[in-house]
Every structure is written in C-alpha cells, then in structure tokens.
Amino acid sequence: MAQKPSIPKGTRDFSPEEMSRRNYIFDTIKSVFHLYGYQQIETPAMENLSTLMGKYGEEGDKLLFKILNSGDFLKDVADEDYASKNLVKLTNKMCEKGLRYDLTVPFARFVVQYRGELQMPFKRFQIQPVWRADRPQKGRYREFYQCDADVVGSDSLWNEIELLSMIDTVFGKLKVRVAIKVNNRKILTGIAEIIGAADKIVDITVAIDKIDKIGIDNVNEELRVKGLSEEAITKLQPLLDMKGTNEEKIATLSELLKESETGLKGVEELRTVIEGINDLGHNCEIDVDVSLARGLNYYTGTIIEVKALDVEIGSITGGGRYDNLTGVFGAPGLSGVGISFGADRIYDVLNQLNLYPDSVNSSVKVIFVNFGEKEAAASARMVKLLREEGVSAELYPDAAKMKKQMSYANSQNIRFVAIIGESELEQGTINLKDMNAGTQETLTPGALVEKLKNA
C-alpha cells in the first residue's frame, strides 16, 4: 500500500470550516477596501529572481523559494562552476524564477512596469499568498496570505488619515478590540539628532523598537553596547518615558525636538494625522508611540502598527509611508503609503476569541432526505426551485438509511431538514424540521420557499 500522503512542512490545507472562517475575514477586509476606493490587482506567484534578489537583505535572498529551470537546467552552468559546487553560482544559473516573498516588491515592480498606463494616485489592494523558506514554527508558515492596500503617487496626509480610518473600520466590523500605534520616522531621525547620535539612528531605533518586549533597562544596555554615550542615553529617557494623551505627547515632542528641523516636520505630520482621524471619529484606541520603528530603512514618514488588546500575539497589521519604493526598479520619486493586514494572525485572534457570526459555521440552508426514486425526483425539483430563489439547498444523493442521512446533515451543521416521503408526495407538501428550534411543520412548496428565504 502507498504511504499515507502528506504536505510539505510549514504549509497547510484548509478544510471547509477553516475556509468559511478565513473567507469571512478576507471578505470583510475586501469589502472595506472597496468602500474606501482601493482596487484589486494580482501578480504572478513566480517572479524573475532578478526582481526579487537583493530586495530583502542577504537573509531574505536565502529565504526565497527558487524554481528549477525547466528542461536542461544545467545548460548555462559553466564546467568550472559545476565543479566548484558553489551553491550561489549554481542557483543563479539553474534558476531564473522564484516565488514571491511579499506583496510589496511585486507591487513596486508592477507600478514601474505599467507606469505609463496607471492613473495617479493609484490605490491598489492585493490579497495573495507569499512564500518564505523560514524554519516553520508555531504561527509561522512557509505559505501564508498577505492583504495589502497602498496608495502611490500622492504625498497628501489624507492618505494616512484614510488608512487609519480603514483599519478602524475593518477591526470594528470584525469586532476585534485593537490599539493602533502611530509614529513618524522623521521623529526618530530628530531624536537621534538631538541626542547627538544621528549616525546611530539604526541602532537606536532597533533598540527602542524592543522596549515592549525587553523593558527600558535592557534597551539602555543595548544602546551602551552599540556605543551610545551615557549623555545621549540620559537625553533619550524622557522621550521613551512620555506619558499622557496624544495631544500632550505631541506637545512634549514639539518642545524636545525643537532643535531638529526634521524632527519638527515629523511632529507636524503626526499632529495633522492625529487631528485628522480624531476629527473623522474612530472607535478603537489610537496611541502616539515614539518607540514604534518597524522596518526603519523602508519607511520615511508615518509608521503604523496594530495590536490586538485581548490576545497576546504581536502586531496584526502594520504599514507606513515610503518615499522611494520604486527607485530600485529605476523609477524614483514616487511616494507611497500602505498597510498590510496580517491575515493569519487575525485568523488566530478570531479563533481564540470565537468572534465568528453564526452564519460562518453552516453550509447549505436545507437538505432534502432521499427516500428513493420518486420521492427524490420530487425533492430534486423542490431543491431546484429553492436555488432559483437564492436559497442554498441540497438533496442527499443516495437513498441511504435515515440515520446516515441525518448524521450527514448534523455534521454539516445544516439547520433545516426537509422530507418528501410517500404521504408528502401524495399531498404535494414538504415536512420541514428546524434542527435549531427542534420544531417541525408541513408546508406547501410556496410556503417552504417563503419560509427559507426569510430564515
């Protein structure tokens, strides 16, 4: 006998129940993207490796899944390279394509490739899987979905405000309590400047980004190791320790960063964004947080991160403003801002809190029991009528024992079970059981359609 089949580690199958739940999340996010005027694109799973390599750092290059050229994959490998067994050189010659690692680089490639045809500002969303050859572990997969929304070609801060409003709307609809943290990369630059360590901005932001995880003492220790002076560290403390409302924090920053032009520009941007979203109104908590850094080398203005309040799971959405996404593909000067919903983590949050509406957990609305040829034929006609009225319905295909058919209905979580047996066939009626209410009634075809359309 063949071995029991399996799937590659770090990948997942999704059962009907899991798909209903995931679709509920994706459909909710998608509907909000549409409400906000974002339009969907899709890009191929495979990109040229020349598009992907060098975009995610040296570590990222190793985590790309590479696709062996079809046909004679050795034909471009020089004999000396083959003899050397140099893995990088061999890969470069044997593989032209790789699986996409995120949606950001393919989007940048897309914008540059079709720049002449795209009307700016271009507001796109994209919901597709990405692949990473990471070591699989709990909550980390080799294939997972990203849900990105970005605007390019507009540097207006209205875009940031709208993105915050969109995040608020998505989590409102999903009924997940979250806090949105907001910062600005220019404030981080300003902080580095005023503590006299502008050249150490990367070290500073990497360190303070960990403040939630490791605490302020360990952050300070890391900064010392990185060569920051005690004076600089002392100057940094009031910034890390800011308390109060967003307005108070903005006022404090304004004061502390008054010697840094860039820093003040960041504070003003932050103020505009916070006042803008407050003016529009929002349901979830929005916090100014100067320890927020997220991929510093990438963002140039606003930085956004979302955390679930009721589940310990890290960031479930993040994003920000970037001023040179497309530069690497030869089209500099396009500013963009975007966010990425972490679909798999949001899925984990909803599962833990069981936040799915009831409708997510059932399949069809009604199943007709199969009592044999004539009864099944009458049932099939009724099923067809219901479907024409938009009611999902099915006929059990086999005239199996009642118990087996009921067990199927039960396992599928089907609310209504309809019976056309001998007597119903004679009378032209349907016996309908409501499995939730535990009731049953005998209905005419017309009454059945009305009842199920409104149930």
Added chain:
Amino acid sequence: MAQKPSIPKGTRDFSPEEMSRRNYIFDTIKSVFHLYGYQQIETPAMENLSTLMGKYGEEGDKLLFKILNSGDFLKDVADEDYASKNLVKLTNKMCEKGLRYDLTVPFARFVVQYRGELQMPFKRFQIQPVWRADRPQKGRYREFYQCDADVVGSDSLWNEIELLSMIDTVFGKLKVRVAIKVNNRKILTGIAEIIGAADKIVDITVAIDKIDKIGIDNVNEELRVKGLSEEAITKLQPLLDMKGTNEEKIATLSELLKESETGLKGVEELRTVIEGINDLGHNCEIDVDVSLARGLNYYTGTIIEVKALDVEIGSITGGGRYDNLTGVFGAPGLSGVGISFGADRIYDVLNQLNLYPDSVNSSVKVIFVNFGEKEAAASARMVKLLREEGVSAELYPDAAKMKKQMSYANSQNIRFVAIIGESELEQGTINLKDMNAGTQETLTPGALVEKLKNA
C-alpha cells in the same frame, strides 16, 4: 538606470479592470457552488514531488515546476550522480517539492489524508491557480486558475444530474450560450467490444475524440493505421454517424450495444442522467455525443464537456465520473464525479462577447473633489458617513487642479462627482454631478446619502 522590470513568460499581471471582470466570473461560479451545497477547500501551492510525480504521465512529470531545496541542495546528491549530470537523478535529489499541476491530484491527496475526518459524501469546490511548464502560446499560460467541484463517496447518478444542472445555472447566470455534451465511458467500452476490438479501446477513443477537428475520414484512416480491421471500422460507422434527438440516440445505442453488458449499463446510466436533467428542466442545449472521450484512462462512467456556441474556443468546462481517484494514494474504492470550469477560457469568451454587467467596470460610486484644507475636511466627514451606509466613496487626496481631479474620476469610470466648495461649505450642502446623465444638483447630506444608496 535599472532595466525595466518584467514577469516570467507565460504568467500575467491582472489590472483592476481585469480583476473586476475575473472576480465577476469567479464570484458567479462560487455563488452557484454554494447554492448547490459544495464547500470550499484550499491546498498549498507546493506539494511534495512524491505526491505529484507519476500522476500525469511522463510528459506531465516534465511539465511540473520543481522547487530547489533550501539550504545545501547538493547535500543528498551522490558524487557519482553529480558527475553523471543525469538531470532526472539530480532533480530527485535537489528538489523535494513542486507546484501543483492541477486541483485533482491535490484533492485526491486531501481526501486520503483526512479520510477519517471527512463525512461522506464529501462535496468540495476549489478555486486556485495551477502551474505548468508548458511552452507559452496564445491562450495557454504557465499559471492559470482552475475551478473544480467534485463529490466523492457517492455513486448515485443524482450527482451527475446535479452537476449538469449546476453547469446550466452557471452559464445561465453568465449569459453564455453553451452546449453540454454528455457520454459514458462504458458506452465507449461497449462500442470497442461489439466491433470486436476491445483491446484497442484507447486507440479508438483517442481517434474518435478528434472527429470534430479532423472529420470522419481522417478518424477512419487513423483507426486503420492503429490496426483496426475494415470490418470493425465498418461496424463503427453507424455509431459515429448517429442522428436525432437524445432519446433517439439512446434508443439506437440500446439496440447497437445489446450484445455488450458494459455497453448497456452505460446506456442505462446515460438514460437516467438525461431523463433526470430533462425532468428538472434546463436552459442550455444538452447533447448525447458518443464521440466524447476526454482523458479516457481517468473516467469510468459519465463524461461531460461544455462548448461555447458563439465563440470558437474548444471546451470551456469538462468533467466526469471516476471510480478510483484515490487508489494511487492507497485508498481504493471511493467513487467520485466532478467538473472543472476553465476560468481563463470563460474569461476569454466573456471578453469577446462583452457580457459583463455595467457594475463590473466601475470602481467607487462617488468621488469628492479636494478644494483644500477646510473643504477636504468636510468632504472627508461626508465620505465617512457614506461608507458607514455602505456606499463606496473616496476623497481625492491632493488639492490638485480641478482638471486633474476630473481626469482621475473619469479614468476610474466613477459615476458621481461630489463637490464641497466654499459656498457648499457655508450652506452645509453638497453639489453632486451625475457623469452618466450629465446632470447636477445641490443636496443636503441626508439627501445625498439616500440618493447614492439607491443609485
């Protein structure tokens, strides 16, 4: 400057316009799958090569995209195999995973892997891309979507009748005129038996499957080359030349195949299926066609194929009954029947006939022109209100020249343009232009919401 980026040959990017059209097709098919009680699953893009290899014939093995093992991909390659440069041996050692080639093998793997947990009959649908290293050409891609629906664990012919009804419903909703051709593999076996060439069934079905393309004379010539006797070919002619209604064809087959037990069983199955779908009612043409073969080695009962009547494009949907899909994974005895909608060809058909409803070609319902800080703030509040009422809306993010903003609205095919300028701001009103009708009116916020909700 960097080279203009591109994507791998045979793959495609989909623009917002293309995505709207594709989503219209996928959403229509998906809604029908749900109406009929099929439930969605997803499987990973990457499968173990041990799952995929040997399932699609020798040619298929070559067309699988294989993924280079991450890390030291040479570690399992023996020195002698490395020295030999044997491509197949090297591939086997360097690659453990491949991209899925269709949705059928992953489904079979899924059914076997979770057999203990699945309630039979299991009605699943799956809409995901597949990858084939085919030579790219017009209408043939290296990445394309398949939309499959299958039932396993029931051999009732009600499943076939329902699938025919489902096809009829899908193309009815898409407004594509089609003919569904139906045959039964057992009839083909019967034909081979009664013409005394049971051992040549593969050659016979391969040849007669081409009758539409090459004509009857060439089919006969091919059969001669394959070693069929003149007597057998003569006996075959009335079968290939059957005329009349489905009922007449079935009667003729009954008579012609009366010496073949298998053949008669096929005729009875075909009769049940045709009578069943006629009893339910259908809109599209359904034709009994004994020349229909489709992947003979795979199907064991009913065979189904759909052709568009108004576009020359070949088969746009196909499927049938298979009795041993899961046997190759060590779980024999599960009968299944399914169909696969050819999404990319259906997309081509709808494009050629321009069958999309108007709603498919527009993005948001209304855009607010941006006249600067105060006006934009009032517009943003109005936009938020509209979204809360389910109306998709956007604010142009920059206070750009009117002409530029209107050109954006126009390029996005947005029907309504709303203006809150100085005077509207003062009066608390909105000026709304209907770009389709060429009219404009001044509305209160409440009236605007009502108008756009119902537009």
